[in-house]
Amino acid sequence: MRIAMISEHASPLAVLGEEDAGGQNTHVAELAAALVGEGHDVRVYTRRDSPTLPDAVSTPDGYHVCHVPAGPARRVPKDELLPYMGEFGSWLADTWRREGWTPDVAHAHFWMSGLATVHAGRRTGVPTVLTYHALGTVKRRHQGARDTSPPGRIGYERTLGRAVDRVVVQCSDEVAELVRMGVPRSRMALVPSGVNQHVFQPDGPAAPRDPARPRILTVGRLVERKGFLDVVRALPAVPDAECVVVGGPPAELLPADAFARRLRALAESCGVADRVKLVGGVPREEMAGWYRSADVLVATPWYEPFGLTPLEGMACGVPVIGSNVGGIADTVVDGLTGDLVPPRDPRALATAIRRILTDKMRRFAYATAALDRIRSRYSWKRCAEQLSAVYAAVATVARPARAVA
Numbered sequence: 001m002r003i004a005m006i007s008e009h010a011s012p013l014a015v016l017g018e019e020d021a022g023g024q025n026t027h028v029a030e031l032a033a034a035l036v037g038e039g040h041d042v043r044v045y046t047r048r049d050s051p052t053l054p055d056a057v058s059t060p061d062g063y064h065v066c067h068v069p070a071g072p073a074r075r076v077p078k079d080e081l082l083p084y085m086g087e088f089g090s091w092l093a094d095t096w097r098r099e100g101w102t103p104d105v106a107h108a109h110f111w112m113s114g115l116a117t118v119h120a121g122r123r124t125g126v127p128t129v130l131t132y133h134a135l136g137t138v139k140r141r142h143q144g145a146r147d148t149s150p151p152g153r154i155g156y157e158r159t160l161g162r163a164v165d166r167v168v169v170q171c172s173d174e175v176a177e178l179v180r181m182g183v184p185r186s187r188m189a190l191v192p193s194g195v196n197q198h199v200f201q202p203d204g205p206a207a208p209r210d211p212a213r214p215r216i217l218t219v220g221r222l223v224e225r226k227g228f229l230d231v232v233r234a235l236p237a238v239p240d241a242e243c244v245v246v247g248g249p250p251a252e253l254l255p256a257d258a259f260a261r262r263l264r265a266l267a268e269s270c271g272v273a274d275r276v277k278l279v280g281g282v283p284r285e286e287m288a289g290w291y292r293s294a295d296v297l298v299a300t301p302w303y304e305p306f307g308l309t310p311l312e313g314m315a316c317g318v319p320v321i322g323s324n325v326g327g328i329a330d331t332v333v334d335g336l337t338g339d340l341v342p343p344r345d346p347r348a349l350a351t352a353i354r355r356i357l358t359d360k361m362r363r364f365a366y367a368t369a370a371l372d373r374i375r376s377r378y379s380w381k382r383c384a385e386q387l388s389a390v391y392a393a394v395a396t397v398a399r400p401a402r403a404v405a
């Protein structure tokens, strides 16, 4: 099949760890590669956010990335991209018609891509699929007045849930959330993300570490909701251990990063500054080495639409302590492949970390069970197979393109 993937702000070619570059970029890159592996012809459409980007790039994984000239040719925070989605959608429709490459299905990632995709789908008759990746209702609940999403987001997301041919959800929590929003369960297909088990595996080089000090690793974009402040708050109750934080801007830019400064100041005031190490963002190829260097991965966000980092840690044979939210509540089986703790609860987190760091047998048992779980359920191939079935089902509902003046 010809598959268009639309990911307006998250390019599969981006360097990760910075504010708007994380799981969605990885997801789109890995999924596109896995779909090519299933024999599909895949093009990813993302915004041209630099004047130096070429119109199109062919990747070694066999998919193509097309840079869409919608909005300014520079990086813009994703919450400011809404005004350009009409332009994005029109460009897609025109290009598909002009170039004679009309997809059999268009899969949008994130609600704004959904708007552009539905717009293009209506003009061309191409069936549409949407993965939200994150929901405005959840963000609003947790961030309140600090939520920078455009005001209409929740309404658009609700409308999109009925406008697309299928909604791909990633975890049971998201199903419940969408049902509460009025999206019919019958329109949803539950397909969790995968993890690249060639890259993330127990064998291979590990980042250097002090063998005398237990290592707690925590990974992600340096934003408050990822829960890094809670990990630092837990640290005084976990004697001796060091906490390594991977993510954010590259190391040399950390001193200028407001959240990194806040994290350091908190570590000072908790008396653990000598045990907190901020590494900064690292390229995807180096991530496995960081996971392998750890005794435990802590992934305790306030909320998490899916959460790739627990899967990556599990695939590297590292026990995970996760917060009992979103996708993590599905991927980590409490007491079997890891521990689940309530979000924003440094005391419960400290207890769980102490227990796991002092119990080698438990760490071994969790890591072994986690590897089994990853191998049986979370490959990108499995994800691509399941999505191929979804695409095949929606591709049979071809509609006439709506005439456009």
Ligand code: UDP
Residues within 6 Å of the ligand: 016, 017, 021, 022, 023, 024, 026, 219, 220, 221, 246, 247, 248, 280, 281, 282, 283, 284, 287, 306, 307, 308, 309, 310, 312
């Ligand atoms: N990541 C990376 N370098 C970093 C920090 C993170 O490559 O310095 C990757 C990480 O391996 C994972 C993704 O970014 O694949 C983060 O995904 P997750 O779903 O955990 O969080 P999101 O960014 O979607 O909130």
